[in-house]
Amino acid sequence: MKDLFADRMSKVPRSFVREILKVTEDSDIISFGGxxxxxxxxxxxxxxxxxxxxxxxxxxxxxxxxxxxGYKPLREYxxxxxxxxxxxxxxxxxxxxxxxxxxxxxxxxxFLNRDDGVIVERPTYLAAIQAFGMYEPKFHSVKLMxxxxxxxxxEKLLKNGDSKIFYCxxxxxxxxxxxxxxxxRKEVAGIIQENNAVLVEDNPYGEIRFMGRNLPPIKKFxxxxxxxxxxxxxxxxGIRLGWVVAGEEVMDKLVTAKQASDLHSxxxxxxxxxxxxxxxxxxxHLNKIRSMYRMQRDVMVNSIEEYFPEGVTCTKxxxxxxLWVTLPEGVSSMELFDLAIKENVxxxxxxxxxxxxxxxNTMRLNFSNSDEKSIVEGIKRLSNALEKIL
Amino acid sequence: MKDLFADRMSKVPRSFVREILKVTEDSDIISFGGxxxxxxxxxxxxxxxxxxxxxxxxxxxxxxxxxxxGYKPLREYxxxxxxxxxxxxxxxxxxxxxxxxxxxxxxxxxFLNRDDGVIVERPTYLAAIQAFGMYEPKFHSVKLMxxxxxxxxxEKLLKNGDSKIFYCxxxxxxxxxxxxxxxxRKEVAGIIQENNAVLVEDNPYGEIRFMGRNLPPIKKFxxxxxxxxxxxxxxxxGIRLGWVVAGEEVMDKLVTAKQASDLHSxxxxxxxxxxxxxxxxxxxHLNKIRSMYRMQRDVMVNSIEEYFPEGVTCTKxxxxxxLWVTLPEGVSSMELFDLAIKENVxxxxxxxxxxxxxxxNTMRLNFSNSDEKSIVEGIKRLSNALEKIL
Numbered sequence: 001m002k003d004l005f006a007d008r009m010s011k012v013p014r015s016f017v018r019e020i021l022k023v024t025e026d027s028d029i030i031s032f033g034g035x036x037x038x039x040x041x042x043x044x045x046x047x048x049x050x051x052x053x054x055x056x057x058x059x060x061x062x063x064x065x066x067x068x069x070g071y072k073p074l075r076e077y078x079x080x081x082x083x084x085x086x087x088x089x090x091x092x093x094x095x096x097x098x099x100x101x102x103x104x105x106x107x108x109x110x111f112l113n114r115d116d117g118v119i120v121e122r123p124t125y126l127a128a129i130q131a132f133g134m135y136e137p138k139f140h141s142v143k144l145m146x147x148x149x150x151x152x153x154x155e156k157l158l159k160n161g162d163s164k165i166f167y168c169x170x171x172x173x174x175x176x177x178x179x180x181x182x183x184x185r186k187e188v189a190g191i192i193q194e195n196n197a198v199l200v201e202d203n204p205y206g207e208i209r210f211m212g213r214n215l216p217p218i219k220k221f222x223x224x225x226x227x228x229x230x231x232x233x234x235x236x237x238g239i240r241l242g243w244v245v246a247g248e249e250v251m252d253k254l255v256t257a258k259q260a261s262d263l264h265s266x267x268x269x270x271x272x273x274x275x276x277x278x279x280x281x282x283x284x285h286l287n288k289i290r291s292m293y294r295m296q297r298d299v300m301v302n303s304i305e306e307y308f309p310e311g312v313t314c315t316k317x318x319x320x321x322x323l324w325v326t327l328p329e330g331v332s333s334m335e336l337f338d339l340a341i342k343e344n345v346x347x348x349x350x351x352x353x354x355x356x357x358x359x360x361n362t363m364r365l366n367f368s369n370s371d372e373k374s375i376v377e378g379i380k381r382l383s384n385a386l387e388k389i390l
Numbered sequence: 391m392k393d394l395f396a397d398r399m400s401k402v403p404r405s406f407v408r409e410i411l412k413v414t415e416d417s418d419i420i421s422f423g424g425x426x427x428x429x430x431x432x433x434x435x436x437x438x439x440x441x442x443x444x445x446x447x448x449x450x451x452x453x454x455x456x457x458x459x460g461y462k463p464l465r466e467y468x469x470x471x472x473x474x475x476x477x478x479x480x481x482x483x484x485x486x487x488x489x490x491x492x493x494x495x496x497x498x499x500x501f502l503n504r505d506d507g508v509i510v511e512r513p514t515y516l517a518a519i520q521a522f523g524m525y526e527p528k529f530h531s532v533k534l535m536x537x538x539x540x541x542x543x544x545e546k547l548l549k550n551g552d553s554k555i556f557y558c559x560x561x562x563x564x565x566x567x568x569x570x571x572x573x574x575r576k577e578v579a580g581i582i583q584e585n586n587a588v589l590v591e592d593n594p595y596g597e598i599r600f601m602g603r604n605l606p607p608i609k610k611f612x613x614x615x616x617x618x619x620x621x622x623x624x625x626x627x628g629i630r631l632g633w634v635v636a637g638e639e640v641m642d643k644l645v646t647a648k649q650a651s652d653l654h655s656x657x658x659x660x661x662x663x664x665x666x667x668x669x670x671x672x673x674x675h676l677n678k679i680r681s682m683y684r685m686q687r688d689v690m691v692n693s694i695e696e697y698f699p700e701g702v703t704c705t706k707x708x709x710x711x712x713l714w715v716t717l718p719e720g721v722s723s724m725e726l727f728d729l730a731i732k733e734n735v736x737x738x739x740x741x742x743x744x745x746x747x748x749x750x751n752t753m754r755l756n757f758s759n760s761d762e763k764s765i766v767e768g769i770k771r772l773s774n775a776l777e778k779i780l
Contacts, residue, residue: 039450048445055438063626098652236453238657260520262488267628
């Protein structure tokens with residue numbers, strides 16, 4: 001059978017994070033490895049109530065086949081909510097997907113021929129490499145500074161190269177926690193505009209800003225771009241709902257690709273989420289998540305400052321679920337991982353997050369899925385491992 | 391933006407059925423066009439109960455990210471159920487997908503390079519052409535006889551050609567309603583085995599057999615093949631759950647492809663369906679659907695015999711949701727469609743179901759989604775249109 005597999009399958013590895021998570025299933029291990037939201041943040045009672053309502057009042061519709069685009073009132077809600085970020089989009093410019101992960105797959109389907117260029121950030125979201133990788137592109141990358149990408153490098157890549165797509169996560173990026181400044185957002189928009197490329201702006205964490213001021217999506221400065229959103233972090237990931245925003249011409253292709261991929265997303269879940277968003281106090285719910293994650297982030301940052309040896313730095317994100325640690329030059333976080341597992345603490349070595357040329361002295365820590373006590377204890381354990389390797 | 395689209399997007403048309411369904415939204419039209427199950431067949435009360443139970447007892451798990459493979463107890467249930475068809479598979483050989491449509495997409499991802507050959511039936515399931523079409527294969531087709539495919543033609547195509555995949559729907563095929571005889575199943579298995587190809591056996595309707603005896607899946611005679619299943623017709627399609635069965639080596643690739651596509655399927659729905667299947671009398675539920683569809687099929691077949699003009703023939707399926715009508719040579723069902731719409735009745739012209747060289751004098755009629763009165767009235771209206779065109 002092996003000789004029958006498509007070429008693409010030899011190029012895409014299984015997720016390293018996934019393999020790590022298997023190691024960390026042992027309950028004695030404190031894991032900063034995964035990317036899970038805190039289950040305490042899920043609106044359990046409300047979800048049970050909306051499920052009951054949908055199945056009482058709209059069962060025949062919710063259980064039947066539906067349109068590929070998704071439940072119109074949900075798309076209208078999403079469009080409406082963007083107004084607070086200064087973004088005007090129509091419900092018809094929104095397609096409901098299975099998390100924003102499927103948005104990445106559909107973008108790959110719609111735009112990428114084999115060997116087309118895709119520019120990603122350094123570091124970048126691992127699962128984007130996997131999703132786009134299925135369409136056999138050439139990856140290029142631009143370094144992420146404290147306030148966004150190295151824009152001269154981005155411009156140079158677009159001018160000299162074969163690149164169709166720039167993929168970025170401008171708010172509390174996974175894995176680095178870095179956000180783009182407003183200036184960088186405008187600059188990126190200008191560069192993409194000039195070079196006839198597609199901006200793919202992924203924003204799963206935007207609503208989870210717990211400090212600083214909201215910044216507009218890059219799409220506000222570049223209407224002709226693709227923007228991805230997700231309910232995984234603001235409602236719950238198990239229901240697998242996200243969305244893509246794109247103009248008419250691109251949307252037409254995305255809908256064709258979605259139809260071929262799985263006809264449409266879970267319709268019961270779409271109606272449930274719509275009821276939740278319209279019948280409950282969403283801001284109150286989001287504030288609960290924000291203050292929970294802010295507390296956890298503060299505990300982690302403070303513990304790092306207290307316990308980590310000198311020469312180890314970390315980002316201090318204003319939102320999201322991750323922070324990014326840089327070890328002294330030449331120290332391998334992969335080797336640290338083995339020592340850390342012996343201390344019963346886990347994280348993801350940074351090299352998983354590079355499309356090329358990994359920086360081996362980096363690592364990602366998740367703070368959303370551990371309670372405060374575990375965070376302090378886990379950082380202590382990690383410090384022990386760090387002291388051994390330094 | 392247009393110049394940036396991938397080549398594949400120019401090759402895959404939007405679904406014709408979808409466009410037709412828009413025409414038939416007018417409530418005066420009796421539609422035999424769609425492929426919808428009867429919403430009366432959904433286990434409404436039971437689904438509401440299992441949703442409530444899952445969200446009461448397993449909410450934190452059901453709403454959280456999960457493994458790509460899917461909920462293990464559900465996969466175990468599926469494996470167990472295959473035993474009654476003489477098929478022994480392990481739960482680890484099953485991947486939960488978003489309907490069997492996603493199974494087709496994942497198979498395309500895993501096996502198809504551009505220009506690889508895919509053999510389909512004549513006629514074939516429209517959405518399979520769309521799903522595989524995204525990977526830019528060359529389509530070939532083999533004629534479907536009353537008892538299955540033209541096997542000498544299948545063998546010839548595999549021997550002379552570039553074909554990796556034979557895709558088939560051996561039970562109550564969509565669109566034709568035709569089922570493979572046991573002999574043909576064995577013969578197909580042998581031909582595939584000899585020619586180092588992949589059999590992709592799609593079985594969304596197998597449980598909806600309302601007459602005749604159950605036949606084993608082809609996979610029974612060819613363990614090293616891919617088998618697709620779906621909960622859309624036996625539970626409900628809106629929850630978008632299906633599965634793929636494949637051996638370890640192929641499964642490993644399918645899981646990688648699924649992970650890149652959307653991480654995993656809706657986990658709440660997986661747990662709900664598992665509770666439904668294990669806590670309720672599934673045979674009773676299936677028998678209700680079977681007798682409902684048998685009645686509707688009988689009414690349609692009898693009405694056709696009573697009202698259709700001579701020279702028009704139709705298949706008489708032993709299960710599923712569709713029958714296939716053949717008009718006299720040279721008569722176009724596309725032209726008939728326009729006349730039928732004027733009579734307020736709709737169907738899908740057969741030419742949508744051919745990967746190449748359509749037979750324009752064919753059409754698909756759905757009997758699952760109309761009540762008996764509408765079926766009689768719709769067939770009368772269709773007869774009027776037929777008399778005008780003949």
